[in-house]
Ligand code: 5GP
């Protein structure tokens with residue numbers, strides 16, 4: 001079984017690198033820190049390779065002593081574990097470690113995962129990659145301490161909208177219950193990752209909400225964030241996690257999209273759906289990916305052209 005193979009590899013090797021996707025979210029950061037801490041408990045040399053900036057709201061996560069910039073890795077890992085990452089491109093500058101690693105272990109829950117590892121454990125039923133990391137940690141025989149539990153809980157809460165999205169299963173609640181029993185303060189973590197905002201982030205949210213336009217008889221909601229809006233509010237892309245939910249939550253909307261101008265003139269698109277639309281199909285047609293109800297891709301600008309092409313694509317899958 002692949003899970004036990006992975007555990008065997010981790011137990012048998014001493015130098016382990018952990019990496020996740022660029023623009024890291026709570027699952028990427030929490031899963032990485034949890035696995036890093038667990039392997040450290042086994043006496044392994046562990047590094048969590050950072051390929052992007054850490055969003056300030058996740059700075060409370062334990063395990064920061066294990067993290068270093070990709071370019072400054074203190075040793076060459078025998079094993080690279082990629083977590084929550086659907087394809088090699090999403091590793092960003094971390095791709096150098098992918099190319100150098102002897103063995104790549106790919107643990108993920110994205111429908112669009114390209115199975116890029118030597119060992120691939122992709123469970124699309126898992127609400128978060130952290131649910132799979134929880135199984136790995138258990139099988140390695142490591143007791144859940146409060147630090148590891150905080151990381152896993154944060155990751156699961158982040159990918160389930162604090163247990164609101166329909167990826168939340170009995171398994172999710174079971175794991176969360178066990179994590180809470182170690183002392184995790186669930187309400188505090190949910191507040192930190194879902195409602196706590198700086199003034200700048202709040203102003204940005206206001207501007208993003210103001211930009212919403214509805215199409216297709218109100219079934220599609222489009223949010224646009226320009227570079228100018230980012231400059232004026234003093235926000236970076238790491239300040240936008242969760243903003244798209246305000247478009248998805250509009251009554252009657254099936255598909256919501258957030259389009260953001262990047263520094264290099266491209267457009268980063270985030271997609272969400274409410275009931276039936278498979279947004280990962282839309283994202284895949286633009287070389288992106290993700291889950292049915294949450295996905296993303298990047299295209300060339302300008303913004304208006306990106307919106308038009310996207311609206312055409314969405315129209316084909318909306319039910320009348
Ligand atoms: P978000 O909108 O929160 O950035 O991303 C939603 C989901 O889609 C996440 O699971 C994320 O990993 C995935 N995703 C976002 N952008 C991309 C992309 O460009 N390529 C792929 N493969 N997945 C993406």
Ligand code: MN
Nearest residue numbers: 027084129159
């Ligand atoms: Mn995830």
